[in-house]
Amino acid sequence: MSSRKNYYLGLKADYSQPGLVPDTLKEKLIAEGIAYVAQKEATLPAIDDSYTLEVIEQENKDWWPTHCEALRQGRGDILTGEYREDLVYFCQDGPYSGLEQQQEREKHWWALIAQPGVTMVWPIVMFYGEHTFFEWKCVDDETHETIAKGNVTWVRRGHRGGCYLKTEQLTFYRDVFAPDSLLKLITT
Template structure:
């Protein structure tokens, strides 16, 4: 049996599957939505129950996804950091990291490299299942079209109320390992 190929963005508010920028208006809508979603995040991880179902969490994760992509493209680390739950567990080749402080310096380096001028990040595949979000990403040089970095990531995100409480990531950087100072200063 051959499975039909899927456009992973067909039911989402914006398409970040290619290294093509969305319009300025859509980009601003995504940032505004990201900031709004962060206002409902609770200090404690909410329970999954009749009041907050996996179906609602999955719908919230689908609404959140394009906002996350735009925040990364704009290197909005204050939004990206706030997407995590305070008890984050983060597995990656430099980890594991626990909480919100251990990975902060490393992720600031990564985010600066991913969003550097002349490079556009895209997420060709994203899948959702309840509180699980899995995706692949790639950064493409706008001029040479070379892949500068790529990876695959799994998030366990308890919707807008809980944020990401577990993340597993495989990253590969093909050029640049540390961001130059001019990419790190606001």
């Protein structure tokens, strides 16, 4: 059996539990997330000698903390920008195709997991080429109960490609639809 490890070794920030990311780094990560979204090309780039799986994997490692911070801050503009126009999204009430089909449902998910008094954490994240797998959970800051959890695989062709396939299993324990007061907190 292999030994346990810190999945965040070598990454810019550790999102495995609350309170590990300094405030000074949070805004830098948001700015980087915006910059990464701006690099996405209209056509999915080829994996070749100039854009290798190793380069793509490193870009995905650089992107990961920006994604986590965007979710914690409810930055739906960044989160949507991470997807390709032809996204395929498999989840229990999908599949969804493109950016329109999942939009109504996903904004409720984002509002619930980014609500005040709840902190989203990602205890496990693994990278392999253009594949990123992670487990997440949302913890109530006061009661410490898990209000939602799941696991996700993104197929993301680095900054130039963005995410073109997402698979997700998610479970909400406390709420399924967000009230309007929480939906208004998500940046669109």
